[in-house]
Structure formats: structure tokens, C-alpha cells
Amino acid sequence: MPSEKKISSASDCISFMQAGCELKKVRPNSRIYNRFFTLDTDLQALRWEPSKKDLEKAKLDISAIKEIQLGKNTETFRNNGLADQICEDCAFSILHGENYESLDLVANSADVANIWVSGLRYLVSRRKQPLDFMEGNQNTPRFMWLKKVFEAADIDGNGIMLEDTSVELIKQLNPTLKESKIRLKFKEIQKSKEKLTTRVTEEEFCEAFCELCTRPEVYFLLVQISKNKEYLDANDLMLFLEAEQGVTQITEDMCLDIIRRYELSEEGRQKGFLAIDGFTQYLLSPECDIFDPEQKKVAQDMTQPLSHYYINASHNTYLIEDQFRGPADINGYVRALKMGCRSIELDVNDGSDNEPILCNRNNMTTHLSFRSVIEVINKFAFVASEYPLILCLGNHCSLPQQKVMVQQMKKVFGSKLYTEAPLPSESYLPSPEKLKRMIIVKGKKLPSDPDVLEGEVTDEDEEAEMSRRMSVDYNGEQKQILLCRELSDLVSICKSVQYRDFELSMKSQNYWEICSFSETEASRIANEYPEDFVNYNKKFLSRIYPSAMRIDSSNLNPQDFWNCGCQIVAMNFQTPGPMMDLHTGWFLQNGGCGYVLRPSIMRDEVSYFSANTKGIVPGVSPLVLHIKIISGQNFPKPKGACAKGDVIDPYVCIEIHGIPADCSEQRTKTVQQNSDNPIFDETFEFQVNLPELAVIRFVVLDDDYIGDEFIGQYTIPFECLQPGYRHVPLRSFVGDVMEHVTLFVHIAITNRSGGGKPQKRSLSVRMGKKVREYTMLRNIGLKTIDDIFKIAVHPLREAIDMRENMQNAIVSVKELCGLPPIASLKQCLLTLSSRLITSDNTPSVSLVMKDNFPHLEPLGAIPDVQKKMLAAYDLHILMVQNGC
Numbered sequence: 001m002p003s004e005k006k007i008s009s010a011s012d013c014i015s016f017m018q019a020g021c022e023l024k025k026v027r028p029n030s031r032i033y034n035r036f037f038t039l040d041t042d043l044q045a046l047r048w049e050p051s052k053k054d055l056e057k058a059k060l061d062i063s064a065i066k067e068i069q070l071g072k073n074t075e076t077f078r079n080n081g082l083a084d085q086i087c088e089d090c091a092f093s094i095l096h097g098e099n100y101e102s103l104d105l106v107a108n109s110a111d112v113a114n115i116w117v118s119g120l121r122y123l124v125s126r127r128k129q130p131l132d133f134m135e136g137n138q139n140t141p142r143f144m145w146l147k148k149v150f151e152a153a154d155i156d157g158n159g160i161m162l163e164d165t166s167v168e169l170i171k172q173l174n175p176t177l178k179e180s181k182i183r184l185k186f187k188e189i190q191k192s193k194e195k196l197t198t199r200v201t202e203e204e205f206c207e208a209f210c211e212l213c214t215r216p217e218v219y220f221l222l223v224q225i226s227k228n229k230e231y232l233d234a235n236d237l238m239l240f241l242e243a244e245q246g247v248t249q250i251t252e253d254m255c256l257d258i259i260r261r262y263e264l265s266e267e268g269r270q271k272g273f274l275a276i277d278g279f280t281q282y283l284l285s286p287e288c289d290i291f292d293p294e295q296k297k298v299a300q301d302m303t304q305p306l307s308h309y310y311i312n313a314s315h316n317t318y319l320i321e322d323q324f325r326g327p328a329d330i331n332g333y334v335r336a337l338k339m340g341c342r343s344i345e346l347d348v349n350d351g352s353d354n355e356p357i358l359c360n361r362n363n364m365t366t367h368l369s370f371r372s373v374i375e376v377i378n379k380f381a382f383v384a385s386e387y388p389l390i391l392c393l394g395n396h397c398s399l400p401q402q403k404v405m406v407q408q409m410k411k412v413f414g415s416k417l418y419t420e421a422p423l424p425s426e427s428y429l430p431s432p433e434k435l436k437r438m439i440i441v442k443g444k445k446l447p448s449d450p451d452v453l454e455g456e457v458t459d460e461d462e463e464a465e466m467s468r469r470m471s472v473d474y475n476g477e478q479k480q481i482l483l484c485r486e487l488s489d490l491v492s493i494c495k496s497v498q499y500r501d502f503e504l505s506m507k508s509q510n511y512w513e514i515c516s517f518s519e520t521e522a523s524r525i526a527n528e529y530p531e532d533f534v535n536y537n538k539k540f541l542s543r544i545y546p547s548a549m550r551i552d553s554s555n556l557n558p559q560d561f562w563n564c565g566c567q568i569v570a571m572n573f574q575t576p577g578p579m580m581d582l583h584t585g586w587f588l589q590n591g592g593c594g595y596v597l598r599p600s601i602m603r604d605e606v607s608y609f610s611a612n613t614k615g616i617v618p619g620v621s622p623l624v625l626h627i628k629i630i631s632g633q634n635f636p637k638p639k640g641a642c643a644k645g646d647v648i649d650p651y652v653c654i655e656i657h658g659i660p661a662d663c664s665e666q667r668t669k670t671v672q673q674n675s676d677n678p679i680f681d682e683t684f685e686f687q688v689n690l691p692e693l694a695v696i697r698f699v700v701l702d703d704d705y706i707g708d709e710f711i712g713q714y715t716i717p718f719e720c721l722q723p724g725y726r727h728v729p730l731r732s733f734v735g736d737v738m739e740h741v742t743l744f745v746h747i748a749i750t751n752r753s754g755g756g757k758p759q760k761r762s763l764s765v766r767m768g769k770k771v772r773e774y775t776m777l778r779n780i781g782l783k784t785i786d787d788i789f790k791i792a793v794h795p796l797r798e799a800i801d802m803r804e805n806m807q808n809a810i811v812s813v814k815e816l817c818g819l820p821p822i823a824s825l826k827q828c829l830l831t832l833s834s835r836l837i838t839s840d841n842t843p844s845v846s847l848v849m850k851d852n853f854p855h856l857e858p859l860g861a862i863p864d865v866q867k868k869m870l871a872a873y874d875l876h877i878l879m880v881q882n883g884c
Helices: 010-019 075-079 111-125 130-135 141-153 163-173 179-192 202-211 216-226 233-242 250-263 267-273 276-284 331-337 370-380 399-416 462-470 485-489 502-508 519-528 531-534 559-562 577-588 763-769 782-790 793-816 826-833 864-883
Strands: 021-027 030-037 045-049 058-063 065-070 091-096 099-107 232-233 273-275 309-314 341-351 356-359 363-369 388-395 439-443 454-458 480-484 491-497 513-518 541-545 567-569 596-599 621-634 650-657 666-668 679-688 694-701 709-717 724-731 737-751 845-850 853-859
Touching: 010 030, 010 111, 021 075, 021 363, 021 502, 030 111, 045 075, 065 111, 065 826, 075 091, 075 099, 091 111, 091 513, 111 679, 141 202, 141 267, 141 273, 141 480, 141 541, 141 709, 163 179, 163 202, 179 202, 216 233, 216 276, 216 679, 232 233, 233 250, 233 826, 250 267, 250 273, 250 276, 250 399, 267 273, 276 480, 276 724, 331 341, 331 370, 341 370, 341 567, 341 694, 370 399, 399 480, 399 485, 485 491, 502 531, 513 519, 519 531, 519 541, 519 559, 519 679, 559 567, 559 577, 577 694, 577 709, 596 709, 621 650, 621 694, 621 782, 666 679, 694 724, 694 737, 793 826, 793 864, 826 864, 853 864
Parallel strands: 309 341, 309 567, 341 388, 388 439, 439 491, 491 513, 513 541, 541 567
Antiparallel strands: 021 030, 021 099, 030 045, 045 058, 065 091, 091 099, 232 273, 309 596, 341 356, 356 363, 454 480, 621 679, 621 737, 650 666, 650 694, 694 709, 709 724, 724 737, 845 853
16 A cells, blocks of 8 residues: 655645644633635645635735744633643644744644644745745755765766666655665656556656655654754754753754764765754754763762662572573673662572582572682672672571682682771661672671671571561561671671661661561561651661562562662562563663662651652642654564554553652554554553652553553653753663664653643632642740741741742743743743744844843833733733842
């Protein structure tokens, strides 16, 4: 079947508009009408029918159009009772006349809305010469470059080449394209021209390339930011990077350097413009990755106590299959350490010939020598991270073989072994910075009496202990084993002790002692004593290990325990899936060093935080995350899927993980039968109350009536998101990066006043009705301290009022500029400046500095709409002055 023709130029947009389509015309008071809109053949007017008006009145002259806005950003949309049912990305408004009256329309898809917006903007910007441009479409920079590419490959100089040669040439220019798709496109073009030959002309080559390699969503973006040109110059790129991408301190030279590196044509590189193909390459480059490059290196304070960090931890590290029957494998350690794991487990048993071994006691057929394991650990310990590595030693050996373990560790690890005795005068553990390149042994320890050369300690066999506790004969006593002094002395700041209760721990537990909790026990404590668990973890290390009932080595949800401040949540690295995705994504931050600093509210001694917080976190300003899923690229067929052949019907799920108040999930619509470049164009909003603990997971699935199949996913901490237009590199089910498989998204983060859904009521009413939330002070029961802090109530209230007034003033400016809540102040100023220019291209206002603040004063009479905008601007400046 012939494929649908893509929009790849302004002429495509105008041809579509001339053919016409149905749009919904929106009026105030919940009125919406279906109308058929067309563009006149002479490109001078927009018409619609049916209409009660005279035919000559049911039109809008292109010359009267002032602006075209995408989205629901006019008073008509805000006051329409059905606005919430209208998709933001399908709505657009045409502002016309001196008072900027609005014609508000809704397309049946975001793609159609983009076509009308791009086409109308192009016509408005070129009112005097659109026909000339249309006739010279073949002379655009892109076509000139493609002609040169074709001529260079046309060795004979006949202006034609073999189809095989053309296919290979397009694949060189765009490696992501499938050969079958290129050949099909040539067949479509040749059939439309009723050609029998398979030789390709220069014109056919250019047409095929443009249709195959133009992503409409990127084309619409380029036209928007280039002020309706079909390429970007350095100034366009600079504004894009500052206003949309959040890049600071950008210069023209930096933009020219980007153009030189990504523009494909020699002419473009010399003249300093970036056409659609170079712009697409730039957006796909690492420079536009969604992950903040600052977080690809160690970016957090590493001088805090060890207990203030989340630590990347592995459970049953020696396994690469399930714990019930999987064999021990040395590659389990290699994989974990290369992934930045900083806490690994060694379950050591007696072996033959006085050689300790590691093995799965459910599968004794394979085992690893203890020496070979620690040699591998020594080799890979600090490849991915130079911060301390914790060895969780499960000792099940006899005294003689314990001594062999000690000898081997001292010989292999040498000075890397951290054996310094903790100082009783200190209150907290050393920092990761101080413990760089050190190996810390976690295990049982004998009393400090040097005359005691061996003694009994409780067994570290967690699975066996859990089994005993669950048995009917369990009497509360733990199994005892003998421990030698030499092995005890290797344990310094990670002495294993048993948890009793928080009251006892806070009184008598030493800061160098660590408790291990089973998943079941930790879940109970987290539910019953969430505040106490957080406070406990401010000083002491907690290690959580999966339930013994997980015989398939499935993973617990680490977020449940991170919310309580638990530092070492041990994961089964051999088992992929959503929980391991969360863990892997979380530890990508801070350079992937395996240590992530906990939020200050979970570290500070005087702070209060409950893991079960259902709403706003005291002292933390909630943020609104705006995610627009624009499109997907090169989705593979799900593994094992065969019912639908090569066809897939993808959709995208966005999951927010964090404290309970932040957990949420939303999904896009399904795009039918499109794996190459499905267009979603859907926007979602999420309120995030504790951003430092939030994780975002993008999941792409194939919609199937039998059961939705996994295509790819990407998980990223909230703090690592980059704003603007970004590509998300999807990973496979086992976590591998899939080449050329991406999601194209737009990310914006605002405070609550600058975000949220469009309201139905007017701005003044909304501001009057809004109930402000003031920071409350909590009495601690000590009268002297409570009285001191009482005097802070009024200043805090004033500060919140000032902040809210400032944010409301910004909202007013954005709304009067017809911009969405996610717009930046720079975008507001750009829109404001364009509206303050008269028809003869002179400014209608002057810039006057008063008290070092920029004020705008009108130069004569100005329309009412400009007066409103200047009033909103003045109010914003006044709020800034008051704030200073």
C-alpha cells in the first residue's frame, strides 16, 4: 500500500490548506461548531463554511493576521466550559486586527494543527512573495545539497542512476532507514509517474529522500523557531538554546560551531545555517540527550557521612540465574562492579583442600574458589567508581578456613582493606571521599578483648534465619557460629548487629554498627514507624535484602525503602524488569559512582519527614513536571511477538515513582501500525512534591488484544532531566541501549503557580478564589525554643505572599502574551516585543530605566490589548522591585 505523504516543506503545508479540512471553531460559553476551512488559491484569504454570514464575510484576510498561537492560550479557550475536553496540542488560535481578536480552532490531530500553524505563519511572514517562493521550491538549500550529493554519485553524469545505487546512497545519509522502505518509496514515485524503468532521476532521488528522511514534528519545530524559514541561522539557534533548552551563557560563536559540526551541506557550514537534516542530527546527538551531562560526572557533595548516601547494592552477587537452582558464576561480580555496584555479597563455605568456596547451597554442582572471587573483585573494584566498596561477608566456614580467608584477603587486597578502628569520640561514619579506593568488610565482630581468640556470634545466614523464624518451632533464638579473632579484626565500621527496636537503637547502637532487615520486616517497620525509620537512618546504615520467598530471584521495589532513607537496598542484578530498571536508572546520577546523596530533609538532625507523606512535604516547594510525548523512532518488533507479523501498534506509558503522593502513571493513545516514526503529540502534567526522590520511567509497549508486549524503556531521576526538546534513548528488557531507538519529548518544569491545567474562569476570579498554603511551624514541646520561633510566623507569611504575588504576575504576563504556563520569561519578552512594533516597523513604546529596573512607556496612543500587556508587565516589575 502507498504510504501517506509526509509534510517536508512549506509548499506541502500550503497544498494541504488549499485542499482544506474540517476544523472545530470554538466560541465562548461552551459553543463549538464544525466548519470546513480552506485557503484561497491566490493565498490571500482563509475561508470557512457552512456559515450564517455572507460568503464574503466568512473569511479572514491573511493580511489582517497578527499572530498564530499553538495551544489553548486565549481568553476564548479559558472561558469555554468544554475547554478541558479539548486536546492542548490540537488547539490553535489566529489573532487578527488591531485589537488582536482571536479565531480559535481545534484540529482532529496535533499533526493537522501543526500544518495549519506552520503554513499560516509562513504566509504571514512572506505576505509579499509567497508565490515566488513556491515556484522556486527546488532551489532551497536542502535541494541544492541533495543535487550535489546525487551528482557526486552519478559517475556517468547522465542524470540517472541505478535504483540499487540510490538505495545505498540514501542509507549512507540515513543509516536508520530500512532498505525495503526505501525501495517501496521509489516504486511509489515511479508508479505515480507511470514509469516502467527502475532507474532513478535526480528529481526522484530528492523527492524520495525528503519524504523518507523528513520527520514532520522536527520540520514544524524548525519552522517555528526559525521565524518561518526552512533553516536556522546562528541567532535562531541561540534563542532556541536559551529559551527552550535552558542553556546559559550561549554565544554566537558556540552556535556557529554547532552548525559547522551538524550541518550536512558545505554551503550551510560556510554561510552559517542549519537545515532540517542537520537540525535533526543535532537533536539526536548526545548534546540534546534528556540526561543532564553534569550528572554524568560526580556532582554531589561526597564529604558527608556514609549514612547520608544511597548505596548501589547487589544481593547474591555470585548468581546470574535464580537463587533456587542457578549456578555460582564469577561473571556476576564482574557485571555488578561494572554497573557501579558498591555493596556486594560473598556467602563463603568450607571447601575441599582447606580452600574456602562460594556456591549456591541449592545447587552445589558448581562453586567458585574464594581466592578467585576476591582476585576478580580486586581487579574490577574501582573500574566504574573510586568510592568505597562494601563486602557483605556471609561467613559459614570453620575456624581454619576463616583464617585462610583472612590470609587471602590481606594478600589480594593489601592496603585497600579498611581496618582502622572507629573513634568513639566521633558520632558519624567517615565520608565516601575519605574512604576512596577502600574495601570495607561487613560482618560479625568479637568483643574487643584481645585475649579472646575466638568466640560465638550469631549466624549471618539470612535465608536460613528467615526459614527458622517462619517455622512453628521457632523460639526466638538465633543459630550461633564460631568466629576467629583474625576475621573479626578485618571488620571495622560495618559491624553487623541485630535490630531490636528504634528506642533501644537510638540509645545504645554505635554509629559503626549496621542492621540488616529482611524485605518483610523492613516493610512492616516502614508502615508502622515511618518517621522513626527515617530518623534512624540519619546516623546508622540499614541494609534491606529480598524475602527468602522470592525463589525466582524477583526484585523488591527499592523505592519503598529509599523513601525511608534505607541506604543499602540489595537487588538481584540477574533479574531484569521494572524494579531493576528503577534501581539502574536511579544510580545513573552522580556519575554512576554508586553513591547518591539523600535529600537534606532526610539528613538534617532537626528536620521532620515521614515516608508515608500523602501531600506537600514541609519545607519543600512542589514542582509541576510537563512532559510532551511527541514521537518515537525506529521501534523494534517485541521479542517473541508473532501474531501480528511485522506490524506494531505502539503507545507510551509515563510512570512517576517516589513518595506515595508523587506516584502516578499516564499513557498516550495507541498509534496504529507505525514503528518507524509514530506521532503521539500528547502532553501530561505531574505534581512532584519531593523532586529529589522522584524517578521517571518511560515505557513503550505494543498494544495487543492478547497482552501488551514490551518494546523499550528508559528510567531517569527527576533531578537529571534536561528541559526542552530531548531524545530519550530506549533500553531493552535486559537494560541494553538499543541503537537508533528513541522517544522525542519536550520537558518543562514549573512551580505550581506556573503550571496546571487551563482554568475555566478568568484570571482575576481565579486569583481571588485561590487558597494560599502557608508554611506552618510545629511546636516541639520546649517552651523557650517554641517562643523564639513564634516570631518567624509573620515574616514567613509575608515571604510566601510575596512569592505567590510574583508568580501570579508572571502568569498574567504569559496569558496576555498567549503563551502556555511552561513558557520562559525570555519567550514572554520576545512575544511582547513583537506586539509593540507598529505597522511601519517602529516601536510603540520606549524602554526607561527607573531605580535600575526596566520600565516600558507608551509613545502615544496604543490599542487596549497593548495597554493590558504593559499593565501586566509593570505589575511584574513592581513585584520584582518589592522582592528586592
